[in-house]
Amino acid sequence: MEYGKIISVTGLGGLFELVGSKKDGAIVRSLDDKSTKFVASRVHNFSHLESIEVYTQSDNVNLAEVFQAMEKSSETLPDEKDAGAVKEYYQQVFPQLDFERVYASDMKKMIKWYKAIKANNVEIKLSEASPDDQTDQSADNDDVTVEQETKVEEAQEGHS
DSSP: OBGGGEEEETTSOSEEEEEEEETTEEEEEETTTOOEEEEETTTOOEEEGGGOEEOBSSSOEEHHHHHHHHHHOOSOOOOTTOHHHHHHHHHHHOTTBOTTTSOHHHHHHHHHHHHHHHHTTOBOOOOOOOHHHHHHHHHHHHHHHHHHHHHHHHHHHHTO
């Protein structure tokens, strides 16, 4: 299971693997009980874990960075129901977290999600665009630039 396919669905507890998508929703599999179901996009919103950022005292960081710090830490995971213990845990594991903007409920959710990811042996790493994709995109951008330059030159010639 890939980290890039893990999503959170509003209104549904836990995390899900994105199995497939349709124009009116998505087919998801629960990481908790492995049940598969269709979730309508007009009722629910989907958030890829890869796209979630966390407030820090400087720049925001991707949630994966927080999970990786949790993975490297020797601290034991606190009971997510104890807000004080959760905050103390993050002060040890990820001290740059902005504790004024990251709510206790968010910190608790990150612990629940981390436990679910580890229980399902998901490797915590962001997916990367292949070098071919980046080359294609830059080639497309070059074409646009050439077209724009040509139109500017034609417009200048027309006004001469």
